[in-house]
Amino acid sequence: MMNFRDMNPDMNQTAETMRIQIAQLCKTFTLHLQGGLRLPILSNVDLSVSAKECVVIHAPSGAGKSTLLRCMYANYRATSGSIKVLHAGHWVDLVQASAQEIIAVRHQSLGFVTQFxxxxxxxxxxxxxxxxxxxxxxxxxxxxxxxxxxxxxxxxxxxxxxxxxxxxxxxxxxxxxxxxxxICDYPILLLDEPTASLDESNRDTVLEMMNEARERGAALVGIFHDPAVRRAMATRVFELS
Ligand SMILES: Nc1ncnc2c1ncn2[C@@H]1O[C@H](COP(=O)(O)OP(=O)(O)O)[C@@H](O)[C@H]1O
Ligand SMILES: [Mg+2]
Incomplete structure (x- = not known):
């Protein structure tokens, strides 16, 4: 039997519904206090996400899941590659975007639920x-x-x-x-462990809210520590290697 993992990720994606296109994304941290030591965390990540998808990023702790989401919110500037998001009908590459463009994208098109x-x-x-x-x-x-x-x-x-x-x-x-x-109906929503410190009822409410966002057409990318939440939310699992 085929499960979500085996499905061709591009199967349901058409140009009209695509919201995020990440290509050849690399992120290397340079530790200036350690004599310029270089830590390559993400290398050549390719990921496209469409409306009504919830892509769950899965990898062991420390693999770079949060780093990927932070790059996607332009909190971290990627070392190379591109992160294109659909904003007001146009593609904006967050790797090349100006500070003003990033602010406009965040106001209108891109939400980020962090853990803290x-x-x-x-x-x-x-x-x-x-x-x-x-x-x-x-x-x-x-x-x-x-x-x-x-x-x-x-x-x-x-x-x-x-x-x-x-x-x-x-x-x-x-x-x-x-x-x-x-609170805003963002067309793209990034979620880094949004349910980590919640009790069961509130966790279920947040699951409902995420599903409502997806059903109204948002593209979701999430990191969920809890396997039950992962199973409930994922329309596709993205293994970060
Ligand atoms: N700002 C930073 N400077 C240096 N190293 C960092 C920074 N942010 C994350 N890292 C390192 O990158 C690696 C991946 O971190 P992270 O993306 O938080 O992993 P995950 O979310 O998969 O657990 C870790 O080894 C972490 O120490
Ligand atoms: Mg993390």
Missing amino acids: LRVIPRVHTLDLVAEPLMTRGMSAQDARLRAEAMLVRLRLPMRLWLLPPATFSGGEQQRVNIARSM
Whole structure:
């Protein structure tokens, strides 16, 4: 019997539905404090992802899964190769893009759920979650209503909404992070262990949210430590060697 791993990854991909095209991607870290020691982490990675796919990156710890996602969000600049993402009907190569282009792509086309929340001092939870919508031009009132709905769905107690999340527990911060990163309907969503510190009910809610994103046509690329989550989410497994 054929499983997802054996399927030709290009089988369902057509030019119209393609969202990400990575070709010959290499990332080498140069450790300047170690006499310029070079650490080659990614070499010649090729990966294309279409709308309605959830590609799960699978590899042992330390193999470079998070590095790949960070390159795809242009947090790390790739050493060579290309990472093209579909943005406003055009392909933008994030390896060559200017800082301004990267910001525009992130606002409109590319979401990233990281494992940890980057807390902004003094900004309370509700505004932190609503901010990406306001950046896109939604009124503060409408954005806060949407933020409230996200926080209710992720079971974050109301007493926490007007506090900055700096002192929240790991799982509470993670849910604020998910609410903020998934509040916009990004056509491409990158997820690095989004369910790692969640209890079962919240994990199931996040699974539902990821599936809804996929069903409305988003392309998802995820790293999931939990084999059950991997099985539930993957439409394709990408083995990073
Ligand atoms: N900024 C960095 N500078 C130097 N080495 C790094 C950096 N980021 C990651 N690495 C190294 O790259 C390797 C892959 O890391 P990572 O992508 O986090 O692995 P994974 O997510 O698969 O567990 C590790 O050996 C890590 O130490
Ligand atoms: Mg990682």
